[in-house]
Amino acid sequence: ETGVTQSPTHLIKTRGQQVTLRCSSQSGHNTVSWYQQALGQGPQFIFQYYREEENGRGNFPPRFSGLQFPNYSSELNVNALELDDSALYLCASSFGEKLFFGSGTQLSVL
C-alpha cells in the first residue's frame, strides 16, 4: 500500500470532451506529480506541484492542467480530448526523494 488513491479507475470519454482525474496522497507528502503511460511505454512526466504551485512541467500542451489542494489531494484536467490521450494516468506523491504511485486511471477516448 502506497497511501495514494486515484479515482476513477476507468473512464470512457468522447473526443472533444473534458475530463478531471483525482488523486489523494498521504498527509505530509507536499509534492505530487502526474504521468501519462501509453501501452507498452514508460510513464511520461506531465507536471509536478509543490505546496499548491506548479514547479515543473513536461512536454504536454496547455490543455493539460492541474491543481493541488491543501488537504494533499490533486486533480488533472484535460480539455478537448484527443484519441491519443487514451492512456493510463498515474499520480505520484513524494516523501523525501522516493515516489509513491497510485494504481492509476485508465482513460479511453473514443
Added chain:
Amino acid sequence: KQEVTQIPAALSVPEGENLVLNCSFTDSAIYNLQWFRQDPGKGLTSLLLIQSSQREQTSGRLNASLDKSSGRSTLYIAASQPGDSATYLCAVSFLTGGSYIPTFGRGTSLIVHP
C-alpha cells in the same frame, strides 16, 4: 534531451535463475535513480532508490548498482520466482528547469516460469 534506455525489452527465464536488467542514461549529471516494478494495468511500486553519490543499494534478493561515469545501472535479481513476473522500470531524475524530474525507460517485461 535526457534519454533512458532499458535492455532487454523482454526476458523469460526458468524459476531459480539469477538475472540482470540493464538501464542506461545519456546525462551523467543525475540526481538519483529509482527502480520500480509494475504489474499489468497497475501503478508502480518502488523497489530501490540510489542517490547520485551511492554505488549500490540492496533489498532482499534485489541489488541495484549505479555507475554515473558510464551512464549505467543494473538491477540484479537473485533466485528468481514466478511472483517476480512483472515489468521493471528504471527512472532517472535530472535537473530540469530548476526541479528534479524523473525520466523513465520503457521497461523490461520479465516472465519467470515454474
